[in-house]
Amino acid sequence: MITDQIKERLSSIVGEENVIASQAGRLVYSYDATPNYQSMPDLVVAPRNIEEIAEIVNVCRYEKIPIIPRGSGTNLCAGTVPTEGGIVLLFKHMNKILEIDEENLTVTVQPGVITQDMIREVEKRGLFYPPDPSSMKISTIGGNINENSGGLRGLKYGVTADYVMALEAVLPNGDIIRTGGKLAKDVAGYNLTQLLVGSEGTLAIITEATLKLIPIPETKQTMLALYQNMDAAARSVSEIISSKIIPATLEFLDQPTLKAVEDFAKIGLPTDVEAVLLIEQDGPHEIVERDMKKMADICTKEGAVSVKIAETEVEALALTEARRSALSALARLKPTTILEDATVPRSEIANMVKAINEIAEKHNVTICTFGHAGDGNLHPTCPTDVRDKEEMKRVDAAFADIFAKAIELGGTITGEHGVGMMKAPFLEWKLGTEGILIMRAIKQSFDPHNIMNPGKIFAKETRKRLVVSR
Amino acid sequence: MITDQIKERLSSIVGEENVIASQAGRLVYSYDATPNYQSMPDLVVAPRNIEEIAEIVNVCRYEKIPIIPRGSGTNLCAGTVPTEGGIVLLFKHMNKILEIDEENLTVTVQPGVITQDMIREVEKRGLFYPPDPSSMKISTIGGNINENSGGLRGLKYGVTADYVMALEAVLPNGDIIRTGGKLAKDVAGYNLTQLLVGSEGTLAIITEATLKLIPIPETKQTMLALYQNMDAAARSVSEIISSKIIPATLEFLDQPTLKAVEDFAKIGLPTDVEAVLLIEQDGPHEIVERDMKKMADICTKEGAVSVKIAETEVEALALTEARRSALSALARLKPTTILEDATVPRSEIANMVKAINEIAEKHNVTICTFGHAGDGNLHPTCPTDVRDKEEMKRVDAAFADIFAKAIELGGTITGEHGVGMMKAPFLEWKLGTEGILIMRAIKQSFDPHNIMNPGKIFAKETRKRLVVSR
Numbered sequence: 001m002i003t004d005q006i007k008e009r010l011s012s013i014v015g016e017e018n019v020i021a022s023q024a025g026r027l028v029y030s031y032d033a034t035p036n037y038q039s040m041p042d043l044v045v046a047p048r049n050i051e052e053i054a055e056i057v058n059v060c061r062y063e064k065i066p067i068i069p070r071g072s073g074t075n076l077c078a079g080t081v082p083t084e085g086g087i088v089l090l091f092k093h094m095n096k097i098l099e100i101d102e103e104n105l106t107v108t109v110q111p112g113v114i115t116q117d118m119i120r121e122v123e124k125r126g127l128f129y130p131p132d133p134s135s136m137k138i139s140t141i142g143g144n145i146n147e148n149s150g151g152l153r154g155l156k157y158g159v160t161a162d163y164v165m166a167l168e169a170v171l172p173n174g175d176i177i178r179t180g181g182k183l184a185k186d187v188a189g190y191n192l193t194q195l196l197v198g199s200e201g202t203l204a205i206i207t208e209a210t211l212k213l214i215p216i217p218e219t220k221q222t223m224l225a226l227y228q229n230m231d232a233a234a235r236s237v238s239e240i241i242s243s244k245i246i247p248a249t250l251e252f253l254d255q256p257t258l259k260a261v262e263d264f265a266k267i268g269l270p271t272d273v274e275a276v277l278l279i280e281q282d283g284p285h286e287i288v289e290r291d292m293k294k295m296a297d298i299c300t301k302e303g304a305v306s307v308k309i310a311e312t313e314v315e316a317l318a319l320t321e322a323r324r325s326a327l328s329a330l331a332r333l334k335p336t337t338i339l340e341d342a343t344v345p346r347s348e349i350a351n352m353v354k355a356i357n358e359i360a361e362k363h364n365v366t367i368c369t370f371g372h373a374g375d376g377n378l379h380p381t382c383p384t385d386v387r388d389k390e391e392m393k394r395v396d397a398a399f400a401d402i403f404a405k406a407i408e409l410g411g412t413i414t415g416e417h418g419v420g421m422m423k424a425p426f427l428e429w430k431l432g433t434e435g436i437l438i439m440r441a442i443k444q445s446f447d448p449h450n451i452m453n454p455g456k457i458f459a460k461e462t463r464k465r466l467v468v469s470r
Numbered sequence: 471m472i473t474d475q476i477k478e479r480l481s482s483i484v485g486e487e488n489v490i491a492s493q494a495g496r497l498v499y500s501y502d503a504t505p506n507y508q509s510m511p512d513l514v515v516a517p518r519n520i521e522e523i524a525e526i527v528n529v530c531r532y533e534k535i536p537i538i539p540r541g542s543g544t545n546l547c548a549g550t551v552p553t554e555g556g557i558v559l560l561f562k563h564m565n566k567i568l569e570i571d572e573e574n575l576t577v578t579v580q581p582g583v584i585t586q587d588m589i590r591e592v593e594k595r596g597l598f599y600p601p602d603p604s605s606m607k608i609s610t611i612g613g614n615i616n617e618n619s620g621g622l623r624g625l626k627y628g629v630t631a632d633y634v635m636a637l638e639a640v641l642p643n644g645d646i647i648r649t650g651g652k653l654a655k656d657v658a659g660y661n662l663t664q665l666l667v668g669s670e671g672t673l674a675i676i677t678e679a680t681l682k683l684i685p686i687p688e689t690k691q692t693m694l695a696l697y698q699n700m701d702a703a704a705r706s707v708s709e710i711i712s713s714k715i716i717p718a719t720l721e722f723l724d725q726p727t728l729k730a731v732e733d734f735a736k737i738g739l740p741t742d743v744e745a746v747l748l749i750e751q752d753g754p755h756e757i758v759e760r761d762m763k764k765m766a767d768i769c770t771k772e773g774a775v776s777v778k779i780a781e782t783e784v785e786a787l788a789l790t791e792a793r794r795s796a797l798s799a800l801a802r803l804k805p806t807t808i809l810e811d812a813t814v815p816r817s818e819i820a821n822m823v824k825a826i827n828e829i830a831e832k833h834n835v836t837i838c839t840f841g842h843a844g845d846g847n848l849h850p851t852c853p854t855d856v857r858d859k860e861e862m863k864r865v866d867a868a869f870a871d872i873f874a875k876a877i878e879l880g881g882t883i884t885g886e887h888g889v890g891m892m893k894a895p896f897l898e899w900k901l902g903t904e905g906i907l908i909m910r911a912i913k914q915s916f917d918p919h920n921i922m923n924p925g926k927i928f929a930k931e932t933r934k935r936l937v938v939s940r
Contacts, residue, residue, distance in 0.1 A: 103708050103817040126714060148657045159655055161664075162632070175904035182815035184845035185629055185885035187618045187668050188893075188900045189909050189927055194631075194664035198657050215714030238573055244596060244685035286756045345652035347573040375654035415655035423658075430658045434645035439659050441915035446908065457659060 002042040002085070006063055010045055010087070013055045018093070020044035029088040032073035032080045033135075034422055035336050036386055041068065041082045046090040050168065050176060050207040053089070057205065057451075058174045060087065066454050069201040071111065071143025074135035076339055077420025079147060079200050083455030089205065091142055097121055098208070104182045106165060108210045111142025128216040130157035133416070134324045142206055148198030150416030152280075152323070155374030156248045157214075159416065161197045168208035169196060172447040182210060195442070200418055201453040203446040217282035220248065221292045222316035223309045225299040226273040230254070232303035233275040234350030237373045239298045240279075241346060245291050249280035250374030251323050254353070257330065257370040257381070264329035265322040273305065277373065278323050280316075326370045327381070334383035340399055342406035343377045343415030355405045356380045363398040365391065377415035403429060404465060424459035436462075472512040472555070476533055480515055480557070483525045488563070490514035499558040502543035502550045503605075504892055505806050506856055511538065511552045516560040520638065520646060520677040523559070527675065527921075528644045530557065536924050539671040541581065541613025544605035546809055547890030549617060549670050553925030559675065561612050567591055568678070574652045576635060578680045581612025598686040600627035603886070604794045612676055618668030620886030622750075622793070625844030626718045627684075629886065631667045638678035639666060642917040652680060665912070670888050671923040673916040687752035690718065691762045692786035693779045695769040696743040700724070702773035703745040704820030707843045709768045710749075711816060715761050719750035720844030721793050724823070727800065727840040727851070734799035735792040743775065747843065748793050750786075796840045797851070804853035810869055812876035813847045813885030825875045826850045833868040835861065847885035873899060874935060894929035906932075 011019045020026060021043055031038040042065075047053045060067050066086025073080050082088065091112030098108040100122055107122055107129065115136040119129050132151035133139055139149065145167075150159045166180035179192040196204055227233040237250060253261065253276045262269040269276075277299065281291045296307045310316035331337040344352045353369055356378070360367035371378035380402055384395050403413045403426050413419075413426045428436050440458060443450075481489045490496060491513055501508040512535075517523045530537050536556025543550050552558065565582030570592060577592055577599065585606040589599050602621035603609055609619065615637075620629045636650035649662040666674055697703040707720060723731065723746045732739040739746075747769065751761045766777045780786035801807040814822045823839055826848070830837035841848035850872055854865050873883045873896050883889075883896045898906050910928060913920075 102712055104815045150655045154654055171908060177904045181880055181882055183813055183882055184624055185620045185813055185847045186882045187884050187886060187888050188882045189889060189897055190669055190912055191664045194661045199660055242572060284757050287754050343653055343655055345574045377655045410651055412651055412653055412656045412658045414657050416657060418657050427659055434647045438641060442660055445911035445915035
């Protein structure tokens with residue numbers, strides 16, 4: 001409970017104009033991009049600097065008030081929805097690019113910077129920040145770091161974690177720490193940087209980050225390969241990697257997704273094929289030319305009915321923009337869209353897609369699948385309606401089967417979306433009791449009063465695991 | 471204290487032939503590659519599998535017996551020297567390459583595999599494992615992971631941590647955990663993988679690892695640039711990176727190191743120049759040609775007195791082998807060789823080298839410097855004699871100044887060698903009290919009885935920090 005007295009103390013820290021207490025104002029922060037989760041915060045607070053954050057933490061730890069750090073709330077795991085009231089912490093005042101260091105190839109930012117704004121800014125200097133979550137137009141870097149966001153370029157370039165070199169953060173005890181540095185090599189103690197990345201705001205409040213940049217690739221080409229059968233598409237993926245080519249992007253869309261995307265984007269995508277691979281390569285001209293030709297040959301050899309390299313940048317951009325719009329496109333089909341994030345080793349992509357289709361049939365639900373074929377990160381997506389309780393039960397059962405199958409194939413329950421509230425009941429399936437226990441011990445060591453984003457990652461109860469029947 | 475009864479229990483777990491209790495046998499494991507540290511273990515035990523390790527841990531946690539996991543003991547931070555007796559754990563029976571997965575580009579190994587053996591094995595399949603610590607001919611992968619070893623290819627390819635995808639480990643409570651997977655993307659909970667990498671055996675015993683591989687670069691070229699002044703060499707480094715070239719290797723040797731290396735390797739290295747850059751680029755032919763030419767031009771423009779690209783593979787190999795032998799070469803100069811690992815942002819290399827020379831002069835000690843200029847990781851090395859107590863005091867003071875200076879320049883006390891016992895008294899200089907406290911809390915959450923490699927990373931007392939006078 002936040003008393004008037006506490007509210008006043010918080011107002012005196014951040015200024016009255018930076019505290020939202022109204023019903024309407026709090027409602028906005030009672031949900032995020034995840035469907036089906038909503039819960040009101042007691043207060044929404046927008047600090048202006050790290051000192052204010054440390055003061056807020058000091059108030060909250062004495063009063064045992066939950067703190068939920070929130071960027072743009074674009075996460076898909078209910079990671080920024082309150083679970084037991086408390087304070088939603090906004091970073092709208094801490095949204096500066098502090099430095100672009102062209103000699104050390106780093107950018108230092110505050111957490112509230114919009115991902116794409118930062119990407120554009122560094123690209124002006126011929127530098128490149130590869131992680132490109134589909135939400136990057138509105139997501140914040142702070143959110144990306146807390147969720148360890150992935151994106152379309154993960155196969156070749158890795159995820160957000162691979163670019164975080166240093167962090168400044170406020171711990172739940174009010175201490176300020178600085179991890180890492182502008183250093184490619186640093187082994188001074190435990191890797192706190194990587195422990196905080198992806199910790200979903202449950203360990204600390206990240207207040208500044210130094211990110212690694214790389215030189216921007218000289219050029220890029222985009223190709224679309226169409227298939228009348230999923231296996232041929234999966235074989236193409238395997239064959240490309242086995243032939244020692246690592247494309248920048250290697251995306252997969254199944255027919256239902258393709259149809260939804262074309263209805264939405266209207267760029268003339270074929271809708272009569274079973275699967276599509278969207279392939280990009282970037283790098284020096286000669287190499288891109290060579291790789292694209294090799295990959296086109298492989299796709300044709302493995303049974304693609306059509307392989308087409310985009311002829312202009314406009315055409316290429318339309319293709320990737322269409323792919324990025326997959327979630328929005330599918331969201332138009334039904335009132336509720338449940339998008340998942342099951343991930344398997346690349347070699348198991350065909351098996352996983354096949355299993356997803358069988359599971360959908362078994363539970364009589366519609367599941368469209370698209371995702372990052374190159375890195376095994378799939379997004380099976382179910383257009384449904386939360387008001388249809390009976391169907392929701394079947395959807396729920398289907399996704400439980402999908403998680404179980406992903407784990408059976410050596411995969412994970414979430415590749416890039418995070419655990420949050422949504423996948424917490426399944427986490428033990430991946431980690432085992434022993435894994436959960438040690439993670440809980442880490443959480444306890446950082447946050448003994450459990451004030452940092454409580455109710456996330458760790459579930460009160462693990463879902464019972466059923467055997468996937470096929 | 472290890473009683474006869476405990477010894478018998480351990481013998482019954484691993485077999486009598488895998489327990490060393492003799493004075494002579496234990497003496498071998500009373501030190502590692504770090505000069506000036508020695509302390510006897512009570513017992514040396516070589517388990518044959520993870521189950522035996524879990525049993526050993528269960529014995530040790532009840533009896534509060536320290537466990538010191540040890541690969542080949544090539545570390546340079548006294549990371550595998552016992553501090554209060556206990557058991558040195560050997561991995562000589564757990565030295566298999568379990569799988570090379572060409573579709574997912576991974577290799578799965580037991581910790582006792584020799585780094586170079588594994589590298590050769592994957593290279594036979596056209597695959598590449600970049601981390602190449604100078605000790606790789608004898609170091610083990612388990613040791614590399616525990617220390618997060620770097621190497622000459624760090625600038626372009628990163629360090630060991632960047633290649634560890636999954637771990638199997640025994641926790642100090644006897645639990646077995648499996649982290650990560652053959653997955654480019656996995657955000658299921660905290661990043662235990664990266665928390666264990668570089669934890670120097672203080673959190674868990676790593677029993678298996680799955681490592682990321684990449685396609686082997688098509689070709690490689692090597693170049694030597696000679697300078698009559700350090701600033702010109704440093705400017706070349708900056709200019710190369712600013713011109714958006716990331717070479718595979720960008721090494722620096724000063725004149726005293728060069729002289730020692732040439733005396734040792736006798737390959738005709740010039741010894742009358744102030745500094746040398748050893749530069750390598752790998753990748754597709756066209757790109758390597760182009761980058762080498764550009765880099766040669768930059769070096770010349772910035773004042774190199776000679777720039778020479780190796781004409782044959784034999785010549786190139788001789789150059790890199792010579793660089794790799796720097797420590798061995800310097801070790802011939804005096805009875806004791808203290809090699810350090812101060813690391814700074816790349817842009818501060820020239821300032822750091824200058825400071826090292828001034829500090830050496832101030833304390834009247836000899837310091838030769840070489841290292842990875844491209845990633846700011848320098849190895850100031852002092853040929854000395856531990857028996858000369860008076861000189862050792864000055865050496866000690868000089869290195870304290872060097873650490874302080876590195877931190878002042880935004881660097882760290884260790885880039886790739888680890889903290890161990892050697893740098894523990896300086897760790898707080900880098901992390902602050904708050905950083906040390908949270909790391910201690912993590913350690914406590916894993917290992918409440920402090921049985922895992924005690925006395926490492928965390929010092930009883932932090933060294934008093936003096937202001938570097940110049």
